[in-house]
Amino acid sequence: xxxxxxxxxxxxVSAQEGQTLLSVLQERGxxxxxxxxxxxxxxRGGCRLCMVEMEGTGRLQAACVTQVQEGMVVHTxxxxxxxxxxxxLELLFSERNHVCAVCVMNGHCELQWEAAQIGMDHxxxxxxxxxxxxxxxxxxxxxxxxxxxxxxxxxxxCDEIEGAHVWDVMGRGVNSRVIADLNQPWGTSQSCTSxxxxxxxxxxxxxxxxxxxxxxxxxxxxxxxxILDGREKKIWSYENGK
Amino acid sequence: xxxxRFATAWLGGCSGCHMSFLDLDEKLIDLADKxxxxxxxxxxxxxxxxxxxxxLVEGAVAxxxxxxxxxxxxxxxxxxxxxxxxxxxGNVPSLRNKLxxxxxxxxxxxxxxxxxxxxxxxxxxxxLPKVLPLHQVIHVDAFLPGCPPDPDRIWAAVSAxxxxxxxxxxxxxxxxx
Numbered sequence: 001x002x003x004x005x006x007x008x009x010x011x012x013v014s015a016q017e018g019q020t021l022l023s024v025l026q027e028r029g030x031x032x033x034x035x036x037x038x039x040x041x042x043x044r045g046g047c048r049l050c051m052v053e054m055e056g057t058g059r060l061q062a063a064c065v066t067q068v069q070e071g072m073v074v075h076t077x078x079x080x081x082x083x084x085x086x087x088x089l090e091l092l093f094s095e096r097n098h099v100c101a102v103c104v105m106n107g108h109c110e111l112q113w114e115a116a117q118i119g120m121d122h123x124x125x126x127x128x129x130x131x132x133x134x135x136x137x138x139x140x141x142x143x144x145x146x147x148x149x150x151x152x153x154x155x156x157x158c159d160e161i162e163g164a165h166v167w168d169v170m171g172r173g174v175n176s177r178v179i180a181d182l183n184q185p186w187g188t189s190q191s192c193t194s195x196x197x198x199x200x201x202x203x204x205x206x207x208x209x210x211x212x213x214x215x216x217x218x219x220x221x222x223x224x225x226x227i228l229d230g231r232e233k234k235i236w237s238y239e240n241g242k
Numbered sequence: 243x244x245x246x247r248f249a250t251a252w253l254g255g256c257s258g259c260h261m262s263f264l265d266l267d268e269k270l271i272d273l274a275d276k277x278x279x280x281x282x283x284x285x286x287x288x289x290x291x292x293x294x295x296x297x298l299v300e301g302a303v304a305x306x307x308x309x310x311x312x313x314x315x316x317x318x319x320x321x322x323x324x325x326x327x328x329x330x331x332g333n334v335p336s337l338r339n340k341l342x343x344x345x346x347x348x349x350x351x352x353x354x355x356x357x358x359x360x361x362x363x364x365x366x367x368x369x370l371p372k373v374l375p376l377h378q379v380i381h382v383d384a385f386l387p388g389c390p391p392d393p394d395r396i397w398a399a400v401s402a403x404x405x406x407x408x409x410x411x412x413x414x415x416x417x418x419x
Contacts, residue, residue, distance in 0.1 A: 093331075100419025101327055101334060101389035107419065116417040121385035122330050122377055129339035129372070215419075 006072035015068045022050055022063040025076060032076055033085060033114045035203055036151040037064045040224035042160060044152055049085055049114065052076050060084070082118065089115050094125040095174060096132060097146040103205040106215040110203035111149060128174070135180075137187030140210055141199050143178070148206035150176050154198035161227055166192045178206075197223070246404055247295045248277035250284075250325070251315055253308040254335045254373060255301030259326035260284065262390035263298070269397055276404055290314045296403050298325035298386070302335045303374045307367035316380040321403060327389040327418055329376040334389075336373040343369045384409040387418050 002017045008030065015024045020043065025032055035047040045065035052063050055073035060081070063074075075081070092098070092111060100106050132145040152169060155178065159165040166189050170179045180186040199207040200219050208217045229235040252260060260283060266273065280294055281287040290311065297319040303309055316322055327333040338346050347369070376382055386399045386409070395415045402409050 097337070097340070099331075099333060099337060100417070102337075103419065107417075109419075112417055112419060113413075116413045119413075119416065121387055121411075121416050122324065122375065122382075124377075126378070127332060127336065127339070127375075129336065131340040 004068050004070045004072075006068055006070070006074065008074045009076055017068070019068050020064055021052065021061075021066040021068055021072075021074065024068055025050075025063055030076055032063060033118065034064065035110060035114065035149060036153065038153050038157075038201055038221065038224070040161070040221075040228050041153060041156045041201070044156070047149070047151055048088055051081060051084065053078055053081060086118050086120050089118060089120050090123045090125055092149050093120075093123045094127045096128070096130060096148065098204070102214055103147060104208045104212045104214060104217040105147075105205035105219075108215070108218045109205060112204075130174075135186050136210065137185035138189075138192070138194070138210075139187065140194060141186070141196065142208055142210055143180075143186060144206055144208070145177060146206075147204045148178055149204060150178070151203060152178075153201040153203065154178060154207060157197045157201045157224070161224065162193060162195050162197050164191050164193050164195075167198060245278040246276060247280050247291075247293060249279070249281035249290070249294045249297040249315075249319065251281065251290070251297060251299045251301075251311060252283045253299060253301030253312065253329070253376070254304030255326065255328040256334075257283070257300070258390040259298075259300040259328075259388075262326075262388075262393055263396055265393045266397060267393070269393075273400065290318055292318050294319040296321045296323065296400075298323045298400075299329050299376055300325045302328040302332045303370065303376060303379045304335050305367040305369050309370065309379060312376060312380050321383045322376075322380065323384045323386055323399065323403070323409070324376045324382045325386050326391055327387055329382075330385050330387050331418060332373050332375045336375075339372045343371055385416075386411075387416055389419050 003014050004017050005012060005014050013024065013028065022037060033049040035049055036044045043064040045062040048062055050063040051060040053075040054061050100112050134142060134144045136142045150169065155167040155169065158167050166180050167178055169176050170183055171177050180189045181191055199209060200223065201221060205217060250260065279285050280291045297315050299315060299322060303312055324330045328335055386395060388395055395411065398411060398415060399409050
């Protein structure tokens with residue numbers, strides 16, 4: 001593969017052709033917030049938190065779905081970007097009912113942490129307080145639409161890793177909703193294998209194990225790497241601590 | 243140096259933020275040297291006084307009494323701080339927002355045991371249609387998230403405010419919940 005050279009935050013950087021900009025930023029320890037991105041899943045470019053400025057175009061680009069190009073000039077932390085990232089987080093908090101204090105993921109939630117990281121100490125928009133249901137019909141897991149940010153990690157892990165494609169998204173915009181099979185109670189889904197991958201990749205308290213109460217839910221992403229290393233690289237065992 | 247005129251107030255919340263404030267323990271003694279506590283649920287003051295330097299407000303704005311006190315606080319305080327998640331976000335009290343006020347009162351009182359308040363007799367302050375975070379009702383100068391904010395956060399915030407510095411907390415100290 002050929003090497004391309006680009007400029008990130010006034011520094012010359014080389015990268016592999018075909019690499020996403022986000023992976024280059026992460027390799028170099030340049031922290032941009034992400035929510036829909038998860039290592040091992042396809043990119044969606046949905047949450048827009050990893051947006052960057054690119055010279056020569058007025059449009060902001062999501063780094064996760066942008067391939068590096070020769071001569072690209074990128075800025076990752078301009079005042080405008082930080083302002084927009086905070087706005088995005090505030091809109092996520094105002095759109096559904098994210099009440100951290102009584103959430104199963106309190107203290108372990110990616111949304112909660114990204115907000116604190118960026119300094120979102122309050123939400124300037126009116127809360128919509130939508131009347132959203134919880135579905136506890138599955139014998140082991142619960143989906144709480146109040147906490148869902150529509151990142152679609154559950155949809156992608158179920159389709160791409162488990163191969164079941166139980167989850168999908170129905171509706172548009174603010175009315176979008178993650179649904180099981182043909183919009184039926186999760187517990188009645190015939191395609192669900194009850195593997196729990198969707199629960200583990202969910203960044204918030206939208207998917208959790210039945211019985212977990214406030215702050216008790218913690219999630220593990222390691223399994224994705226294990227599965228993919230086995231499938232793609234035929235690595236089936238790891239040395240201790242790796 | 244004259245003492246800072248300091249107040250704390252309790253709107254629609256559980257008083258957990260005030261409990262956490264009391265958990266400052268021996269730091270309260272240091273604080274007492276620097277401040278005069280002019281109004282607080284834990285002090286004997288009936289009216290919110292004039293010329294307050296700093297007021298920490300716990301709780302969301304849930305009813306007409308909360309609204310009235312919030313406006314008095316703003317008019318009479320130089321700095322108003324949203325103290326804890328209820329003041330900052332609406333938090334648990336705002337869980338009722340997706341239900342109508344009448345439905346809430348019916349579920350809690352009419353369908354529950356005992357005599358229910360009529361709502362028109364001024365015994366219970368009338369509920370607002372929606373529980374609001376403080377900054378949607380009055381201008382707020384600083385935000386101290388947490389449910390409750392733990393004593394370290396409170397101390398970091400109060401120290402900064404008493405020193406006349408802007409309230410900038412570390413990421414670990416500004417999480418909700």
